[in-house]
Amino acid sequence: MAIDITTYDPKNLHLPEFDILHSGHLACPGCGAALGMRLALKALGPKTMVVIPACCWAVINGPYPYEALGVPVLQVAFETAAISASGIRAALDAQGKEGITVLAWAGDGGTFDIGFQSLSGAAERNDDIIYVCYDNEAYMNTGIQRSSATPYGAWTTTTPVESPKPEPKKNMVEIMAEHRVPYTATASLAFPEDFVRKLQKAQSIRGAKFIHLWSSCPPGHKSEERYSIRIARLAVETGVFPLYEVDYGTKYTINHEPAFTDINEYLKLQGRFRHLKPYHVENMRRNIEWEWKRLRAKVEMGEKLPLPPAPVHAPVDEGEHTPPAK
Amino acid sequence: MRMVIKGNGAVAHAVRLARPQVISAYPITPQTSIIEGIASMVAEGKIDARFIKVESEHSALAGCIAAESAGARTFTATSAQGLALMHEVIHWAAGARLPIVLANVNRAMAPGWSIWTDQTDSLSQRDTGWMQVYCQSAQEVVDSVIQAYKVSERVLLPTMVILDAFFLSHTYEDVEVPEPGLVDGFLPPLDLPQKMDLEHPAALGNLVFPDRYMEFRRKMDLAHQVALGVWDEVGREWGELTGRPYGLVEQYRMDDAELVLVTAATTASTARVVIDALRDEGVAAGLLRLRVFRPFPADLIRTILADRKKVVILDRNCSFGHHGIFHQEIKSALYELPAGQQPEMHGVIAGLGGRDVTVEDLRGMLMGVWEGRITKPVTWWNVLEAKGAETGAVAMG
Ligand SMILES: Cc1ncc(C[n+]2csc(CCOP(=O)(O)OP(=O)(O)O)c2C)c(N)n1
Ligand SMILES: [Mg+2]
Numbered sequence: 001m002a003i004d005i006t007t008y009d010p011k012n013l014h015l016p017e018f019d020i021l022h023s024g025h026l027a028c029p030g031c032g033a034a035l036g037m038r039l040a041l042k043a044l045g046p047k048t049m050v051v052i053p054a055c056c057w058a059v060i061n062g063p064y065p066y067e068a069l070g071v072p073v074l075q076v077a078f079e080t081a082a083i084s085a086s087g088i089r090a091a092l093d094a095q096g097k098e099g100i101t102v103l104a105w106a107g108d109g110g111t112f113d114i115g116f117q118s119l120s121g122a123a124e125r126n127d128d129i130i131y132v133c134y135d136n137e138a139y140m141n142t143g144i145q146r147s148s149a150t151p152y153g154a155w156t157t158t159t160p161v162e163s164p165k166p167e168p169k170k171n172m173v174e175i176m177a178e179h180r181v182p183y184t185a186t187a188s189l190a191f192p193e194d195f196v197r198k199l200q201k202a203q204s205i206r207g208a209k210f211i212h213l214w215s216s217c218p219p220g221h222k223s224e225e226r227y228s229i230r231i232a233r234l235a236v237e238t239g240v241f242p243l244y245e246v247d248y249g250t251k252y253t254i255n256h257e258p259a260f261t262d263i264n265e266y267l268k269l270q271g272r273f274r275h276l277k278p279y280h281v282e283n284m285r286r287n288i289e290w291e292w293k294r295l296r297a298k299v300e301m302g303e304k305l306p307l308p309p310a311p312v313h314a315p316v317d318e319g320e321h322t323p324p325a326k
Numbered sequence: 327m328r329m330v331i332k333g334n335g336a337v338a339h340a341v342r343l344a345r346p347q348v349i350s351a352y353p354i355t356p357q358t359s360i361i362e363g364i365a366s367m368v369a370e371g372k373i374d375a376r377f378i379k380v381e382s383e384h385s386a387l388a389g390c391i392a393a394e395s396a397g398a399r400t401f402t403a404t405s406a407q408g409l410a411l412m413h414e415v416i417h418w419a420a421g422a423r424l425p426i427v428l429a430n431v432n433r434a435m436a437p438g439w440s441i442w443t444d445q446t447d448s449l450s451q452r453d454t455g456w457m458q459v460y461c462q463s464a465q466e467v468v469d470s471v472i473q474a475y476k477v478s479e480r481v482l483l484p485t486m487v488i489l490d491a492f493f494l495s496h497t498y499e500d501v502e503v504p505e506p507g508l509v510d511g512f513l514p515p516l517d518l519p520q521k522m523d524l525e526h527p528a529a530l531g532n533l534v535f536p537d538r539y540m541e542f543r544r545k546m547d548l549a550h551q552v553a554l555g556v557w558d559e560v561g562r563e564w565g566e567l568t569g570r571p572y573g574l575v576e577q578y579r580m581d582d583a584e585l586v587l588v589t590a591a592t593t594a595s596t597a598r599v600v601i602d603a604l605r606d607e608g609v610a611a612g613l614l615r616l617r618v619f620r621p622f623p624a625d626l627i628r629t630i631l632a633d634r635k636k637v638v639i640l641d642r643n644c645s646f647g648h649h650g651i652f653h654q655e656i657k658s659a660l661y662e663l664p665a666g667q668q669p670e671m672h673g674v675i676a677g678l679g680g681r682d683v684t685v686e687d688l689r690g691m692l693m694g695v696w697e698g699r700i701t702k703p704v705t706w707w708n709v710l711e712a713k714g715a716e717t718g719a720v721a722m723g
Contacts (some may be wrong), residue, residue, distance in 0.1 A: 049522055051392070059533055067529035072522040074395050074533030077415055080388035083380060087350060090376035094347035094398050100524065118388070121381030179381025214499065 014193055016042040025068035027060045030225030032189050032215030033134045034060055039192050040132060045198035046071060048101040051085045052093050054078035055107035056141045064292035079114040081106040082122035101203050108135040108149035112170050114323035123179035126207045136217035144220045151279040168287055176210040179248040183209040185245035190233035194255055214241045222271025234266040239288045243296055251302040329503050333494035335663045336501055337429045338363030338468040340471030342373050343509040347398035350378040350389030355441045357431040368379045383408035387415045394424040395530055397521040406433035406447040420455025421530060425478030433491045434679040439664050442680020443491035445643035455546050457485040457553060458620040460590040464499040473564055476513050478554050481549045482636040498611040512567060550621040574623040576615040583612025584635040585696050588656060592614040593683050597645040600666045600688040624659035631660055638695050642677045649704050672700055676707035
């Protein structure tokens with residue numbers, strides 16, 4: 001049962017007090033990815049191993065011989081976050097090391113695009129990992145190029161204002177849910193208790209878990225640092241980024257019913273949308289409406305569907321194996 | 327225990343004996359039967375390992391990299407397109423100083439599709455920091471895989487154990503497969519000096535600024551230099567245990583040889599037949615077989631080839647726009663010899679895409695050079711020249 005996150009007091013958050021992310025990291029002011037990691041490690045605790053592919057976080061953690069995280073970190077090639085987490089899990093299992101959480105922490109480019117294949121592989125194998133995609137909606141580390149997570153209409157250096165991104169954002173959560181992994185969820189920096197709960201729920205489940213964290217990025221979104229949380233909140237309240245979770249690709253739960261605030265409130269705080277014409281905004285509105293219809297239909301469908309059947313286990317004495325057909 | 331097994335089976339048995347803890351692999355002809363064999367052994371409990379059945383070779387090696395970083399001994403195998411797909415993480419494994427062992431079945435690169443042997447796939451990975459061992463028999467495959475773990479874990483560098491497609495991967499041979507106890511005594515469990523560890527949290531692979539990067543790479547190069555001695559020592563130690571010693575190279579009838587064939591892998595077996603025949607005919611021929619190619623035993627090769635009359639270097643590969651790769655390497659190793667000690671050197675590119683290199687071919691090359699009929703520095707052996715090819719604009723036919 002989800003806690004009520006609509007009424008909590010942001011000045012009095014119920015979050016673990018300790019911090020595993022130390023000061024001295026190299027994130028820009030107002031970086032959502034840094035705050036996201038801080039919350040994630042508060043939620044998961046010190047018995048966590050973190051995989052970081054190429055992305056801003058490959059820099060944020062600090063240069064050799066320093067590191068900002070108080071847990072073991074493995075930096076890996078751009079497209080290998082998921083398989084690297086799987087590899088660590090296999091190594092821990094092989095050595096009989098239990099009770100360790102393996103967290104893959106990747107950007108949207110490393111998740112939606114170049115790392116998609118390895119992520120799909122890990123999900124299909126249902127490897128026991130938590131994969132968090134902090135989504136700042138572009139390749140920020142290389143200087144703001146579009147990814148398949150970049151929203152419709154947004155400016156990036158490869159979708160200039162004369163020709164802003166024509167396609168809507170790829171829906172990664174639904175794609176991951178369709179792998180029938182035990183748990184997928186979206187999360188927001190503006191709803192930290194919800195994010196922490198989701199991480200802890202993921203930690204309690206064996207198998208592949210995927211969390212999609214919408215993440216502010218002042219340099220990339222051309223926004224003011226002080227508005228990082230406000231923008232994250234507006235992404236949710238305008239309906240642009242619904243907060244929901246999916247169990248076994250089946251049971252969809254909406255965690256927060258948005259106010260459906262005028263989308264202009266969200267757009268006007270971000271320079272990456274400044275060039276938009278009214279028809280762009282209208283297209284966005286229509287897309288939000290359509291996406292919410294889909295989402296609510298999935299919630300309804302999930303209510304009618306059972307969770308996956310409990311597995312039947314092999315009898316103690318299995319007898320002879322039948323050789324495969326020739 | 328004596329077994330009649332293929333080269334690929336030899337890899338699987340050696341891997342079983344090396345007790346890897348994580349295997350991460352993906353199928354490709356003609357490597358596939360290695361991982362099928364290993365999959366069965368894992369399923370039957372003969373190997374106590376996790377086998378990650380990944381979705382690509384890129385992930386196969388990336389999985390090994392992560393597992394090894396977390397302290398597990400790992401193994402993977404691939405060939406040609408798969409090895410090329412791994413390229414980014416091939417660099418990564420060496421740069422991270424992880425003693426991963428990979429079996430590569432030498433196969434020609436596409437296009438056109440070819441599943442047959444040639445060395446371009448592995449030699450394209452020459453400069454990645456991996457050690458490379460070229461094998462000539464299934465017995466050597468078993469022995470080299472086990473030695474590779476020992477050497478790799480001593481110097482913290484990964485090793486590619488390389489076998490020819492079909493000629494070795496799919497040919498049955500009589501092989502002595504050592505007992506587990508013998509290998510356990512030879513190869514202690516993995517104990518990495520640095521790994522992911524909750525007690526000592528550290529970041530592996532972080533950003534390195536220019537003031538530190540070169541020091542990492544310098545240590546890698548030093549490790550290669552040290553590894554030359556370690557391969558020698560480990561090859562000797564293996565010999566004491568099994569009666570099958572190994573060196574960095576193998577010399578056959580080289581004592582007074584004036585005409586030397588340099589080659590690697592299974593062609594060496596064919597070559598021995600030719601060398602014997604030439605000796606019977608009164609030609610002082612000998613064979614130098616390259617085994618450990620990285621680190622490159624340049625000093626040893628220079629000493630061996632000094633004062634020989636003529637050297638024929640057979641490459642089952644080509645660095646387009648230059649020579650065959652073994653040819654280049656041997657030439658550069660011999661550059662330091664004084665002019666009077668330099669042999670005449672001829673490169674022959676042959677057997678690409680699995681074309682047979684027969685006894686007649688080898689005799690033709692050797693006698694062509696010996697009798698002065700082959701004078702060019704590089705000869706493409708036995709190729710049909712297409713009409714108009716000299717314009718550079720004809721690609722097929
Ligand atoms: C194979 C490969 N291609 C390209 C790059 C260059 N590169 C590094 S980070 C990055 C963008 C990362 O974007 P994202 O995953 O969204 O993370 P962010 O930087 O936004 O945090 C790119 C393109 C790389 N490191 N490796
Ligand atoms: Mg990004």
